[in-house]
Amino acid sequence: MDTALEDRVVLVTGASTGIGAATARAYGQEGARVALTYRNHPEKAEKVASGIEAVGGQALAVRLDLEDLPTIEEAVATVVEAWGGVDVLVANAVRWGGDGPPDPGIRFEDVSLDEWQAMIGANLIGAAAQVRAVLPGMRSRGWGRIVLISSGVAEEGVPGPGPYGTAKSGLHGLARSLAWEAGRDGILVNVVAPGFTLTDSRPPVPQTIVDRLAAGTPTCRLSDADDVAKLVLFLGSGANGNLTGEIVRDGSSAARAPRIGP
Ligand SMILES: NC(=O)c1ccc[n+]([C@@H]2O[C@H](COP(=O)([O-])OP(=O)(O)OC[C@H]3O[C@@H](n4cnc5c(N)ncnc54)[C@H](OP(=O)(O)O)[C@@H]3O)[C@@H](O)[C@H]2O)c1
Secondary structure, three states: OOOOOOOOEEEEOOOOOHHHHHHHHHHHHOOOEEEEEEOOOHHHHHHHHHHHHHOOOEEEEEEOOOOOOHHHHHHHHHHHHHHOOOOEEEEOOOOOOOOOOOOOOOOHHHOOHHHHHHHHHHHHHHHHHHHHHHHHHHHHHOOEEEEEEOOOHHHHOOOOOHHHHHHHHHHHHHHHHHHHHHHOOOEEEEEEEOOOEEOOOOOOOOHHHHHHHHHOOOOOOOEEHHHHHHHHHHHOOOOOOOOOOOEEEOHHHHOOOOOOOO
16 A cells, blocks of 8 residues: 655654554654654653654654643644644544543533533644644645544443543544535545554553453454554555545444443
8 A cells, every 4th residue: 555655744643652652653664754742751752753763764752732722833833844844634632631531430410611621622622723733734735634533432422421522522523524624625634533442551451351342343352552553544644545524433443331431
């Protein structure tokens, strides 16, 4: 498959760990110049960047905080200054809230409105801000690929993470509208909605739970970060010729984990 990514500039947000890190590596292997963002863990982002450079790629780690919107434009400006523009955006960074994925045991009415605003502000408006920052350059070059990372929770729901799932579902509407608006400028916009994904950032999941979740999927296995990265890579590359405005689910998205997490 020719991804036509050689020397393209790719921005993967939230790439210090997990799906973002795997995605950054995947783009690096295709010869793209990869800018990757972190929030609290520059050392982890630098390690991902070093790994890309160790195999002959180019990488740049930049700080970006979804809860501090000006840092989004600043991060994009840093990449543009270094490499002249952003050809591909993977909006992957996430504000989980608390110490990790939303607590599936929490009751809807116990989530404060401040938390609603913070979650929507970071995970929906933060994604819109990423798109706004890269669009003018993509339009002027007549080419762009945008992949928004959502979650199976956006459409399937799960007890507990109301604000998280709501913010993610907003990305689906964003992509569908933007696909129409930006398509004439050569920009394709899609959403990847992973299910329960095994990542380096997730606390160890007991094998009994992995097996139970996997049994509920068509492929009898859960995705790992590399599975999702390959999907993102296709959508956000020259190999994707005309697929836009789609919500793409992976095999894991059928795994139902009502009391475990997103
Ligand atoms: N893992 C899953 O099972 C799963 C399932 C469905 C959807 N997803 C989606 O897939 C994406 C990646 O998930 P993941 O599990 O791979 O995540 P992860 O490993 O927890 O990584 C999250 C990334 O986001 C960054 N980040 C955290 N808070 C941030 C903030 N406020 N502003 C900017 N960046 C911030 C982190 O940076 P630092 O570490 O440097 O702070 C890190 O790079 C997310 O959009 C998530 O919603 C994941």
